[in-house]
Amino acid sequence: MMGQMERVQAIASESTDTIPQEFIRPENEQPGLTTYGGQARKVPIVDFSDPHEENLVRSIVDASCKWGMFQIVNHEIPGEAIRKLQEVGKEFFELPLEEKEAYAKPVGSKSVEGYGTKLQKEVEGKKGWVDHLFHKIWPPHAINHQFWPKNPPSYREANEEYAKHLHGVVEKLLRTLSLGLGLEGEELKAAVGGNELVYLMKINYYPPCPRPDLALGVVAHSDMCAITILVPNEVQGLQAFLDGSWYDVKYIPNALIIHIGDQIEILSNGKYKSVFHRSTVNKENTRMSWPVFLEPPSEIELGPHPKLISEDNPPKYKTKKYSDYVYCKLNKIAQ
Numbered sequence: 001m002m003g004q005m006e007r008v009q010a011i012a013s014e015s016t017d018t019i020p021q022e023f024i025r026p027e028n029e030q031p032g033l034t035t036y037g038g039q040a041r042k043v044p045i046v047d048f049s050d051p052h053e054e055n056l057v058r059s060i061v062d063a064s065c066k067w068g069m070f071q072i073v074n075h076e077i078p079g080e081a082i083r084k085l086q087e088v089g090k091e092f093f094e095l096p097l098e099e100k101e102a103y104a105k106p107v108g109s110k111s112v113e114g115y116g117t118k119l120q121k122e123v124e125g126k127k128g129w130v131d132h133l134f135h136k137i138w139p140p141h142a143i144n145h146q147f148w149p150k151n152p153p154s155y156r157e158a159n160e161e162y163a164k165h166l167h168g169v170v171e172k173l174l175r176t177l178s179l180g181l182g183l184e185g186e187e188l189k190a191a192v193g194g195n196e197l198v199y200l201m202k203i204n205y206y207p208p209c210p211r212p213d214l215a216l217g218v219v220a221h222s223d224m225c226a227i228t229i230l231v232p233n234e235v236q237g238l239q240a241f242l243d244g245s246w247y248d249v250k251y252i253p254n255a256l257i258i259h260i261g262d263q264i265e266i267l268s269n270g271k272y273k274s275v276f277h278r279s280t281v282n283k284e285n286t287r288m289s290w291p292v293f294l295e296p297p298s299e300i301e302l303g304p305h306p307k308l309i310s311e312d313n314p315p316k317y318k319t320k321k322y323s324d325y326v327y328c329k330l331n332k333i334a335q
Contacts, residue, residue, distance in 0.1 A: 006117055008131050010097060012207035022127045023215045031280045032213025036245040043067055043240060043249050043257075048172065049074035053179075060173075061180035061272075068222075068260040068275030069240050071252055077165040079254050082231055084158040085290060090233075091152040092133065093205045093288070103133065103147055112200075113147045129281045130217045131205045137163040137292070138199035163199060166229065170197070170294060173227060173258065181268055183307060191267055191305055192226040198295040200225070205288055206237065209281040217279035217287065224329045225293040226267075228259035235287035241276040249277075262325070263296055266317040269304035298323035 011020065027033055044063035050056045063070035092100070105114030112134045118127070135147040137159055149155045171189070178188035189197070206217040217237060232238060238249040238257065249257065265274040281287060296302060303319025318335065328335050 007097060008117060008127075008129055009093070009205065009207050012129075012209065017210050019129075019209060019211050019215055022125055023129055023209075024211075025126060025214060025216055025219075029216065029219065030214050031216060031239070031246070031278075034246050035239065035280070036247050040247045040250075041242065043247070044070040045252065045255070046070050046072050047074050048072040048076070048169070053176075057176050057179050060176045064177065064180070064260050064264075064272040066273070067240060067242060068265075068273035069249070069258065069277065071249075071255040071257050072169070073252060073255050075169050075256055077162070077169065077256070081158075081161050081165050082254065084154070085162045085231065086233060086288070088149075088152050088155040088158045089133075089203045089290060090288060092149045092155065093131070093203070095149075095151060099151065100133075103149060105134075113144060115147075126219075128218050129206055129209050129215045130279070131207075133203045133205075135201055136198055137201045138166075139196065142198050159201065166199065166292065169229060169256065170199075170227075173229075177264065177268075177272065181271065181305070181308060183305065187305070187307070188264075188267065191302070192263060192294070193296040193300050196297045196300075197226070198297065200293040200295050202291050202293065203288065204279070204291070205286065206235075206279065206281045207286055208284055210283065212281045212283050215281055217281045220276055220278040222265075222274040222276050223259050223261040223291075223293060224263070224326055225261040225295045226263040227261055227294045228291045229294070230257040230259065230289055230291040232257065232290075233286075233288045235282050235285045237279045237281065237287045238289070239278050239280060241278075246278070259291075261293070262329075263302050263322070266302055267305050269308050269313060270316045271308075296322040298326075 046059045100115050103115040105116040115133045117131050136142045174189040175185040178185050209215050232251050239246045259275050260272050262274045264272050301319050301321050304315040309315055
């Protein structure tokens, strides 16, 4: 079956010491040649339970202006909820290929939801060493359960439990980022869609790769959403770009990795940076990650926040509908 050969998991299971040509990145992208080899600079770690809000604001603003990425600890999502989310995701990807294909993204679908491999227009036909599953986990009216695996049986419960605990983190992040811009606490949340903000879950599955020095799981990009909240497994792989170099993001157990996305950069008129990042793969071990993309509703228009614009600070970005922004980005159309 042709579809099967397109799944990276199937290619990886053929265990040779080489990889197909379409997975070999150009030299200027190969992690073996481009990862910073010296004393790595560390992505900031933020204690989310700091009782002094002004300290929390300062830490998050600094990290968002400089890196566009930080890790939060003491975030109040129970470790058990995270562990169960990881467990059911791993079990799904260990199912036979035929079972996973039942959740495949429909041909011609405008949505990203479903099981798949290719996501966007690929430059020079190159591919990422990754399979994925996308589905929305919030708000309830946006959820399409046809893309939620029925096996393992506890998949739905684990995802609903995680989504429930995520709300507090989202509220606090948006409030802190809003205050950091000199806005009222609720203004940034309102600008990205308020209670209509969509939580889009993605599970990335990066099978072992014979030549991790030549391939990438996901190529260098910034996230087009507002914010990404990511749970990794224990296998190293995320890298962030800062001052011309690629740095490994060292995981901390039970931390959440936060990425500032394009829409927050746009709303902040460039004060906060949308992090340029990529993922590497591992020779021996499967790497997985569970990012949740906080996406504005498709019809909402986003541009620099009006309260931040002045003669001294003119708008640096165009205002456009989120759906138009996504279309242009996925199809590599200049914005």
